[in-house]
Amino acid sequence: MTRRITFYYDLISPFAHVALKRLSELPADVEVEPAPVLLGALLAHWGQRGPAEIAPKRLHTYRLATHLAASHGIAMRFPPRHPFNPLSALRILAGADADIAMVGRAFDFVFGKGGAVDTPEGLAAFAEAVGAPVSLATDEAAKARLRTLTEEAISRGVFGVPTFAVPAAGGHELFWGVDSTDMLKDWLADGELFGKEPYAHLEQVEIGVVRK
Numbered sequence: 001m002t003r004r005i006t007f008y009y010d011l012i013s014p015f016a017h018v019a020l021k022r023l024s025e026l027p028a029d030v031e032v033e034p035a036p037v038l039l040g041a042l043l044a045h046w047g048q049r050g051p052a053e054i055a056p057k058r059l060h061t062y063r064l065a066t067h068l069a070a071s072h073g074i075a076m077r078f079p080p081r082h083p084f085n086p087l088s089a090l091r092i093l094a095g096a097d098a099d100i101a102m103v104g105r106a107f108d109f110v111f112g113k114g115g116a117v118d119t120p121e122g123l124a125a126f127a128e129a130v131g132a133p134v135s136l137a138t139d140e141a142a143k144a145r146l147r148t149l150t151e152e153a154i155s156r157g158v159f160g161v162p163t164f165a166v167p168a169a170g171g172h173e174l175f176w177g178v179d180s181t182d183m184l185k186d187w188l189a190d191g192e193l194f195g196k197e198p199y200a201h202l203e204q205v206e207i208g209v210v211r212k
Helices: 014-021 039-046 055-071 087-095 100-112 120-130 134-138 140-155 178-189
Strands: 003-009 030-036 163-168 171-176
Touching: 003 014, 003 100, 014 055, 014 100, 014 178, 030 087, 030 100, 030 140, 039 140, 087 100, 087 120, 087 134, 087 140, 100 120, 120 134, 134 140, 163 178, 171 178
Parallel strands: 003 030
Antiparallel strands: 003 163, 163 171
Protein backbone atom coordinates (compact mmCIF):
# COMPACT_ATOMS: atom_id res chain seq x y z
CA MET A 1 0.00 0.00 0.00
CA THR A 2 1.29 3.45 -0.93
CA ARG A 3 2.15 5.79 1.94
CA ARG A 4 1.61 9.46 1.13
CA ILE A 5 3.70 12.27 2.59
CA THR A 6 3.13 15.98 2.12
CA PHE A 7 6.28 17.98 1.42
CA TYR A 8 5.73 21.59 2.49
CA TYR A 9 8.21 23.93 0.86
CA ASP A 10 8.95 27.55 0.03
CA LEU A 11 11.34 28.48 -2.78
CA ILE A 12 13.14 30.79 -0.39
CA SER A 13 14.62 27.80 1.46
CA PRO A 14 17.97 26.40 0.29
CA PHE A 15 17.45 23.51 2.70
CA ALA A 16 14.25 22.55 0.88
CA HIS A 17 16.36 22.32 -2.29
CA VAL A 18 18.60 19.76 -0.58
CA ALA A 19 15.68 17.89 0.98
CA LEU A 20 14.02 17.56 -2.41
CA LYS A 21 17.15 16.01 -3.90
CA ARG A 22 17.18 13.41 -1.09
CA LEU A 23 13.68 12.09 -1.74
CA SER A 24 15.15 9.09 -3.55
CA GLU A 25 16.37 7.87 -0.15
CA LEU A 26 12.81 7.27 1.03
CA PRO A 27 11.21 3.80 0.77
CA ALA A 28 9.79 2.79 -2.58
CA ASP A 29 6.23 2.66 -1.25
CA VAL A 30 6.29 6.35 -0.26
CA GLU A 31 4.62 8.89 -2.52
CA VAL A 32 5.52 12.53 -1.89
CA GLU A 33 2.99 15.24 -2.61
CA PRO A 34 4.58 18.72 -2.80
CA ALA A 35 2.70 21.67 -1.32
CA PRO A 36 3.96 25.26 -1.68
CA VAL A 37 3.51 27.50 1.36
CA LEU A 38 4.55 31.02 2.25
CA LEU A 39 7.24 30.76 4.91
CA GLY A 40 6.68 34.36 5.97
CA ALA A 41 3.09 33.51 6.93
CA LEU A 42 4.24 30.52 8.98
CA LEU A 43 6.84 32.61 10.80
CA ALA A 44 4.32 35.37 11.48
CA HIS A 45 1.78 32.90 12.86
CA TRP A 46 4.21 31.29 15.29
CA GLY A 47 6.07 34.51 16.16
CA GLN A 48 9.41 33.54 14.66
CA ARG A 49 12.10 35.16 12.53
CA GLY A 50 13.77 33.50 9.59
CA PRO A 51 17.49 32.64 9.90
CA ALA A 52 18.41 35.11 7.15
CA GLU A 53 16.65 37.88 9.13
CA ILE A 54 19.18 37.53 11.97
CA ALA A 55 22.29 39.41 10.88
CA PRO A 56 25.06 37.16 12.25
CA LYS A 57 23.12 34.03 11.28
CA ARG A 58 22.60 34.98 7.64
CA LEU A 59 26.00 34.17 6.14
CA HIS A 60 26.33 31.15 8.43
CA THR A 61 23.04 29.82 7.03
CA TYR A 62 24.22 30.27 3.44
CA ARG A 63 27.50 28.50 4.18
CA LEU A 64 25.74 25.68 6.01
CA ALA A 65 23.26 25.09 3.19
CA THR A 66 26.04 25.17 0.60
CA HIS A 67 28.23 22.79 2.61
CA LEU A 68 25.31 20.43 3.15
CA ALA A 69 24.51 20.42 -0.55
CA ALA A 70 28.15 19.79 -1.47
CA SER A 71 28.34 16.88 0.99
CA HIS A 72 25.49 15.21 -0.92
CA GLY A 73 26.85 16.10 -4.37
CA ILE A 74 24.10 18.64 -5.01
CA ALA A 75 24.68 21.83 -7.00
CA MET A 76 24.01 24.95 -4.91
CA ARG A 77 24.25 28.53 -6.10
CA PHE A 78 22.37 31.26 -4.30
CA PRO A 79 20.34 33.79 -6.28
CA PRO A 80 21.62 37.39 -6.33
CA ARG A 81 19.29 38.44 -3.48
CA HIS A 82 18.29 36.50 -0.39
CA PRO A 83 15.92 36.71 1.33
CA PHE A 84 13.78 37.54 -1.68
CA ASN A 85 10.03 37.73 -2.26
CA PRO A 86 8.93 34.28 -3.51
CA LEU A 87 5.20 35.03 -3.59
CA SER A 88 4.68 35.27 -7.36
CA ALA A 89 6.75 32.16 -8.06
CA LEU A 90 4.87 30.21 -5.38
CA ARG A 91 1.56 31.26 -6.89
CA ILE A 92 2.71 29.91 -10.24
CA LEU A 93 3.52 26.55 -8.66
CA ALA A 94 0.29 26.50 -6.65
CA GLY A 95 -1.79 27.42 -9.69
CA ALA A 96 -0.09 24.79 -11.83
CA ASP A 97 -0.63 22.12 -9.14
CA ALA A 98 3.09 21.44 -9.51
CA ASP A 99 4.23 17.85 -9.20
CA ILE A 100 7.63 16.76 -7.89
CA ALA A 101 9.25 17.10 -11.31
CA MET A 102 8.07 20.70 -11.70
CA VAL A 103 9.08 21.57 -8.14
CA GLY A 104 12.48 20.08 -8.87
CA ARG A 105 12.85 22.35 -11.91
CA ALA A 106 11.80 25.30 -9.75
CA PHE A 107 14.49 24.68 -7.14
CA ASP A 108 17.07 23.96 -9.83
CA PHE A 109 16.30 27.39 -11.28
CA VAL A 110 16.58 29.21 -7.94
CA PHE A 111 19.32 27.32 -6.09
CA GLY A 112 20.88 25.10 -8.74
CA LYS A 113 21.55 27.96 -11.16
CA GLY A 114 21.05 30.96 -8.87
CA GLY A 115 18.13 32.40 -10.83
CA ALA A 116 16.13 35.34 -9.52
CA VAL A 117 12.35 35.22 -9.30
CA ASP A 118 11.82 38.66 -7.76
CA THR A 119 11.99 40.67 -11.00
CA PRO A 120 9.59 40.57 -13.97
CA GLU A 121 12.33 39.22 -16.23
CA GLY A 122 13.40 36.63 -13.69
CA LEU A 123 9.84 35.51 -13.04
CA ALA A 124 9.23 35.06 -16.77
CA ALA A 125 12.39 32.97 -17.07
CA PHE A 126 11.34 30.95 -14.03
CA ALA A 127 7.91 30.21 -15.50
CA GLU A 128 9.49 29.10 -18.75
CA ALA A 129 11.96 26.87 -16.90
CA VAL A 130 9.29 25.11 -14.86
CA GLY A 131 6.83 24.88 -17.74
CA ALA A 132 3.93 26.91 -16.39
CA PRO A 133 2.29 30.15 -17.56
CA VAL A 134 3.61 33.27 -15.87
CA SER A 135 0.04 34.57 -15.78
CA LEU A 136 -0.60 32.26 -12.82
CA ALA A 137 1.35 34.75 -10.69
CA THR A 138 -1.71 37.03 -10.73
CA ASP A 139 -4.41 34.40 -11.08
CA GLU A 140 -7.03 34.57 -8.32
CA ALA A 141 -7.45 30.80 -8.12
CA ALA A 142 -3.68 30.37 -7.79
CA LYS A 143 -3.58 32.96 -5.01
CA ALA A 144 -6.40 31.18 -3.18
CA ARG A 145 -4.70 27.80 -3.58
CA LEU A 146 -1.47 29.08 -2.02
CA ARG A 147 -3.40 30.62 0.89
CA THR A 148 -5.31 27.37 1.43
CA LEU A 149 -2.14 25.26 1.48
CA THR A 150 -0.45 27.67 3.87
CA GLU A 151 -3.45 27.65 6.20
CA GLU A 152 -3.57 23.86 6.01
CA ALA A 153 0.09 23.68 6.98
CA ILE A 154 -0.45 25.97 9.97
CA SER A 155 -3.46 23.91 11.09
CA ARG A 156 -1.20 20.85 11.12
CA GLY A 157 1.40 22.63 13.24
CA VAL A 158 3.92 23.27 10.47
CA PHE A 159 6.28 26.03 11.61
CA GLY A 160 9.02 25.99 8.98
CA VAL A 161 10.21 24.58 5.68
CA PRO A 162 10.96 22.07 4.48
CA THR A 163 8.53 19.96 6.49
CA PHE A 164 7.40 16.42 5.78
CA ALA A 165 3.91 15.75 7.13
CA VAL A 166 3.10 12.05 7.50
CA PRO A 167 -0.42 10.84 8.37
CA ALA A 168 -0.42 9.20 11.79
CA ALA A 169 -2.87 8.39 14.55
CA GLY A 170 -4.52 11.60 15.68
CA GLY A 171 -3.19 13.75 12.83
CA HIS A 172 0.28 14.04 11.33
CA GLU A 173 3.86 13.47 12.41
CA LEU A 174 5.99 16.42 11.31
CA PHE A 175 9.62 16.21 10.27
CA TRP A 176 11.10 19.68 9.86
CA GLY A 177 14.32 20.49 8.06
CA VAL A 178 16.56 18.51 5.76
CA ASP A 179 18.44 17.31 8.84
CA SER A 180 15.33 15.38 9.90
CA THR A 181 15.46 13.23 6.76
CA ASP A 182 17.26 10.39 8.55
CA MET A 183 14.77 10.52 11.43
CA LEU A 184 11.93 10.37 8.91
CA LYS A 185 13.49 7.31 7.29
CA ASP A 186 13.81 5.60 10.68
CA TRP A 187 10.19 6.45 11.58
CA LEU A 188 8.94 5.12 8.26
CA ALA A 189 10.74 1.88 9.07
CA ASP A 190 9.17 1.77 12.54
CA GLY A 191 5.99 3.76 13.09
CA GLU A 192 6.18 3.01 16.84
CA LEU A 193 9.60 4.64 17.14
CA PHE A 194 8.46 7.66 19.15
CA GLY A 195 6.58 5.47 21.59
CA LYS A 196 9.85 3.84 22.66
CA GLU A 197 12.75 5.19 24.68
CA PRO A 198 14.67 7.40 24.39
CA TYR A 199 11.71 9.22 22.77
CA ALA A 200 8.74 8.07 24.84
CA HIS A 201 9.20 10.48 27.76
CA LEU A 202 9.79 13.60 25.65
CA GLU A 203 6.15 14.67 25.52
CA GLN A 204 6.08 14.78 29.33
CA VAL A 205 9.01 17.19 29.63
CA GLU A 206 7.67 20.35 31.29
CA ILE A 207 8.37 23.94 30.29
CA GLY A 208 10.59 25.37 33.01
CA VAL A 209 10.73 29.01 31.96
CA VAL A 210 8.94 31.18 29.41
CA ARG A 211 10.79 34.08 27.80
CA LYS A 212 8.64 37.19 27.43
